[in-house]
Amino acid sequence: MTALKRLDHVAVLVPDLEEALAFWQDQFGLLLDHVETVSSMAVKIAFLPLGESEIELVQPLSEDSGLAKFLAKRGPGLHHICIEVEDIAAKLADLRSRGVRLIDEDPMLMDDGRQLAFIHPQSTGGVLLELYELP
Amino acid sequence: MTALKRLDHVAVLVPDLEEALAFWQDQFGLLLDHVETVSSMAVKIAFLPLGESEIELVQPLSEDSGLAKFLAKRGPGLHHICIEVEDIAAKLADLRSRGVRLIDEDPMLMDDGRQLAFIHPQSTGGVLLELYELP
Numbered sequence: 001m002t003a004l005k006r007l008d009h010v011a012v013l014v015p016d017l018e019e020a021l022a023f024w025q026d027q028f029g030l031l032l033d034h035v036e037t038v039s040s041m042a043v044k045i046a047f048l049p050l051g052e053s054e055i056e057l058v059q060p061l062s063e064d065s066g067l068a069k070f071l072a073k074r075g076p077g078l079h080h081i082c083i084e085v086e087d088i089a090a091k092l093a094d095l096r097s098r099g100v101r102l103i104d105e106d107p108m109l110m111d112d113g114r115q116l117a118f119i120h121p122q123s124t125g126g127v128l129l130e131l132y133e134l135p
Numbered sequence: 136m137t138a139l140k141r142l143d144h145v146a147v148l149v150p151d152l153e154e155a156l157a158f159w160q161d162q163f164g165l166l167l168d169h170v171e172t173v174s175s176m177a178v179k180i181a182f183l184p185l186g187e188s189e190i191e192l193v194q195p196l197s198e199d200s201g202l203a204k205f206l207a208k209r210g211p212g213l214h215h216i217c218i219e220v221e222d223i224a225a226k227l228a229d230l231r232s233r234g235v236r237l238i239d240e241d242p243m244l245m246d247d248g249r250q251l252a253f254i255h256p257q258s259t260g261g262v263l264l265e266l267y268e269l270p
Binding site: 001004005006007010012013014019020023024027028029030050051052053055074075076077078079080081083094095098099100121123124125126127 | 136139140141142145147148149154155158159162163164165185186187188190209210211212213214215216218229230233234235256258259260261262
């Protein structure tokens with residue numbers, strides 16, 4: 001079984017990134033690495049490193065997106081966690097063979113070389129779980 | 136400002152620990168460190184280390200507890216995150232002075248020497264946030 005390496009990040013869904021940073025950065029004291037707009041996913045994300053992990057604050061930019069609907073339905077707060085694995089293709093194949101329901105059958109390749117895939121909360125007991133393989 | 140050290144754990148609220156372990160341990164491949172019953176909080180917790188963090192699976196043992204009510208209302212899934220700080224008393228004092236709403240005004244001292252306190256989700260933007268100071 002391919003290795004599970006570390007908790008890469010915890011994603012927090014927020015309606016307003018500036019307001020969220022007023023807590024996590026200004027009041028709580030996390031350092032802001034950078035803010036990135038990911039047009040393809042209609043989100044703006046703030047990356048706040050913490051040890052070997054990150055807190056990611058995610059603001060939906062479109063009212064039609066799944067994230068915006070999640071936010072409207074459930075309110076702001078914890079959205080998903082992401083775990084770095086050694087070999088994401090092997091991990092997905094292994095999970096599939098065990099009957100785990102995947103959102104992404106194959107890893108998506110990002111511009112920076114990262115590969116990622118989501119596992120369905122139906123199989124995890126309510127947790128939206130993302131996997132990363134880093135280049 | 137006292138240092139924020141690492142993400143200690145992510146807590147997942149589950150109705151049935153055995154069923155949750157069937158995914159996180161047997162299918163997903165995390166290693167189970169141990170299971171502990173905390174009578175004072177009416178919970179059974181499974182600890183699954185991952186890098187410098189842990190995934191904690193939390194099963195309420197009483198139907199009256201706040202956790203059981205949260206589970207009934209929101210369903211199973213992500214419940215809170217815990218961040219290790221260098222000096223929890225200093226951190227709480229600092230947060231209080233910045234107007235952050237605390238659940239625990241003073242840290243609670245556990246039998247193992249750990250000190251912990253919760254910050255109210257109203258101040259964090261919907262995230263129940265726990266702080267640890269380890270002995």
